[in-house]
Amino acid sequence: MNHEETLMRHAPYYLVTGGMPLRGEVSVSGAKNAVTKMVIASLLTTEQCMLRNVPLLGDLDLTIKLCRELGSQVDLQDHTLTIRTQDCEKRVVSRDVGGLNRICVLAIGPMLHRCGEVTIPAPGGDRIGPRPIDYHLDGLRQMGATIEEREGYFVCSASKRLKGTTIKLPFPSVMATENFLITASLAKGVTVIENAANEPEIIDLIKLLQKMGAIIELQVDRRIVVEGVESLRGASHTLLSDRNEAVSLAVATYLTRGDVYLRLAQQDTLLTFLNTLSKMGLCFEIDDEGIRFIGDDRPPPAIALETDVHPGFMTDWQQPFTILLTQANGMSVVHETIYEDRFGYTSALIGMGAHIGLYPKCLGEVPCRFKGKQYMHSCVVRGPTPLKGTRLYIPDIRAGCSYILAALCAEGTSQVYGIEHIERGYEQLDVKLRGLGARIERVEGEPA
Known part of the structure; x- marks a missing residue:
């Protein structure tokens, strides 16, 4: 048993069984x-x-x-x-x-x-x-x-x-x-x-x-x-509400073909995200108290997406959205212009069955600091692809949430380790997902 396997054996993890549609209402936490x-x-x-x-x-x-x-x-x-x-x-x-x-x-x-x-x-x-x-x-x-x-x-x-x-x-x-x-x-x-x-x-x-x-x-x-x-x-x-949590829960709703009302989700902080959903024909309804996200059985169309500084598409939304694009119909392109190394999490998705390729070229029009450099900062995703449950190890907060989203829509059961990253940046995400019908369980590791 190597060092990483030993750490995982003793660490708490999430056990996630995919295929359950999320339904109901939940409040978005503060930012x-x-x-x-x-x-x-x-x-x-x-x-x-x-x-x-x-x-x-x-x-x-x-x-x-x-x-x-x-x-x-x-x-x-x-x-x-x-x-x-x-x-x-x-x-x-x-x-x-x-x-x-x-x-x-x-x-x-x-x-x-x-x-x-x-x-x-x-x-x-x-x-x-x-x-x-x-x-x-x-x-x-x-x-x-x-x-x-x-x-x-x-x-x-x-x-x-x-x-x-x-x-x-x-x-x-x-x-x-x-x-x-x-x-x-x-x-x-x-x-x-x-x-x-x-x-x-x-x-x-x-x-x-x-x-x-x-x-x-x-x-x-x-x-x-x-x-x-x-x-x-x-x-x-x-405090204002957390737009990253709102996006993660919204994407989880579409991935599981569910129907979720996010109380306290704020339209003004999510304008670019909501515009992107509209371009893909995904359904949502806004009122004064929050936003309802409504999934269906149709795979969304492929799109070209570029992250940018606000008010552009937020870099923290890139990872959950890439999971969504594994279920889109056709070839999607994601161009990351904020961080040079934010696609490391895709190797785990490939292990789950996703068709993803990384490239150093700027596959987009947004001015990019990484042009002409060898950073793998563009991503091509072909879908829709069924994902299969597996063992996952979270490297950081946003990628970790994406792993959970992937596990929620995958066939079978996934073990998600490194959950301290999730608990650093999300308030009781597993509890909120369980309340919406997800099969996610926090399991304590073996005693050291």
């Missing part, structure tokens, strides 16, 4: 990609902040541990979180807390504002290709931070108040934009973020910061202007 940034933003003030519609998931747990390590008092009741950081008791983030994802990078600005220094570990995260933090460090240095790398840690300091500046992002990075929004809110003077990302989660973060007293202006051509203030106050905010 995973918003809650962790808002918790970090609360470090900017000594007053209490309250967040409602908070998703209960692993990434939030890590962020709470990070803040508690720095001195925050945190209370989480049901889906409401209160946090107050009167004093920063510690200025070093341990590797156990900060090395598992990249969220600790966002704590640099608030900590430099609060106490002039902080040390964080080199961050980790999903295995979806290189995700450098150079944009973050370069921008923070422009604002007056001194950052040195020592033995796997970043030692950060500021001898005086961080200052406003003009930061031009080489690419509309979501997390870098969030970092500079948070940091610039208390910087001296005006900060201009050029080529900024403008995802719905960023707009929601801006809403919270404005409630706290920040002055932030959205301008044309991806420019955001932040006028720094002397101090920020506490605030209360209700």
Whole structure:
């Protein structure tokens, strides 16, 4: 038995039996990609902040541990979180807390504002290709931070108040934009973020910061202007719903030929996804409370799809949609322009019977950073193809959800390992699917 087999033997996994149509109603949780940034933003003030519609998931747990390590008092009741950081008791983030994802990078600005220094570990995260933090460090240095790398840690300091500046992002990075929004809110003077990302989660973060007293202006051509203030106050905010969870559950509905109403699914955050469904002739109904997705027995037509920065087709939607395209009639093309290595999960789909080919050429029209390079960032899918249940090991959050979707529509039973990735990014996904009629069981591994 090799090392990976030994780990799988002792790890919990999902046992998924395909072929059951999803039917019923379920509520979409709050946005995973918003809650962790808002918790970090609360470090900017000594007053209490309250967040409602908070998703209960692993990434939030890590962020709470990070803040508690720095001195925050945190209370989480049901889906409401209160946090107050009167004093920063510690200025070093341990590797156990900060090395598992990249969220600790966002704590640099608030900590430099609060106490002039902080040390964080080199961050980790999903295995979806290189995700450098150079944009973050370069921008923070422009604002007056001194950052040195020592033995796997970043030692950060500021001898005086961080200052406003003009930061031009080489690419509309979501997390870098969030970092500079948070940091610039208390910087001296005006900060201009050029080529900024403008995802719905960023707009929601801006809403919270404005409630706290920040002055932030959205301008044309991806420019955001932040006028720094002397101090920020506490605030209360209700998070938007998670558009990635909504898409995953919608695709699961079509794959299983079901009929599901997603309460709290928000049309304005899903416009591009819904347009794509309309182009494929897939049925949905929108009302003020949510969206109903209605599958049928007909295979959808093949399409050409390209991911892009918002308001384009979101890169996190690419994986679930590729599963859907294995059941489409004809040859579909998917061109990934955001991450250079996000098709690694397709090898497992091929093992289930999917017909998928990867190519380094740009098979699309969206301007792509990877043109002329040898990254396998275009995908051709031929369908419809019956998928067969198998053993799957999840490499990251989005691919993991896609494996579950594939297992839901496959013949037979699949064992899905690496479920900690799912539980990091989705709130009780298996429970929600069971409530809709899916045959999915969480099985504890053998004792070590």
